[in-house]
Amino acid sequence: MWGSHKSTMPTKESALAGRSERMPVAGTHHVNAQPLTPPFPAGLETAMFGLGCFWGAEKAFWLTPGVHTTAVGYAAGFTPNPTYEEVCSGRTGHNEVVLVVFDPKVVSYAALLRVFWEGHDPTQGMRQGNDVGTQYRSGIYVYSAEQRRLAEASRDAYQTVLSAAGHGRITTEILEAPEFYYAEGYHQQYLSKNPWGYCGHGGTGVACPTGVATAAR
Helix, strand or coil, X not given: CCCCCCCCCCCCCCCCXXXXXXXXXXXXXXXXXXXXXXXXXXXXXXXXXXXXXXXXXXXXXXXCCCEEEXXXXXXXXXXXXXXXHHHHCCCCCCEEEEEEEECXXXXXXXXXXXXXXXXXXXXXXCEECCEECHHHCEEEEECCHHHHHXXXXXXXXXXXXXXXXXXXCCCCXXXXXXXXXXXXXXXXXXXXXXXXXXXXXXXXXXXXXXXXXXXXX
């Protein structure tokens, strides 16, 4: 995950062409043995987040009670079915993201937002710590108007706390959920397969305000 990556978004015209073939996907989650691909059981909901290197980001969500399954991939760019090497080139526009399938009867979307905000520094633009590039930007990709409302309310509440602590403006993009392209198999649940692997997540050191979960409801 280290190295020098471009930090300027490419245009659709300048992005890599990609391919029509989809990435092969392992059948089940390495940690909980749940399927990685749909269809998922009735009653579950989906969320998508980008918060830097997707290895550590995914682990934060699979450890959250009420999360049914997780997968890492690429989204919010232009190149169809990109490879990791292409994403790292800075010429796809994609972000490293985590797909989270969760049971809303056990864990709320507001609670997942708390994991998101506390899991990274959302003020750094096209980077996260030593990881520099468009693929490491902060992003919330929403699947409904209600998810957007909760995401925007939590952003505003967290900005108040960050500003009071002397941190900068939040750069998190909040967009309608784009197409999710599964990453290569070795990236899926990477920190379960490689327990001592690089994570790179630390957050701002500022706890997500308690009011975020309640005010956003």
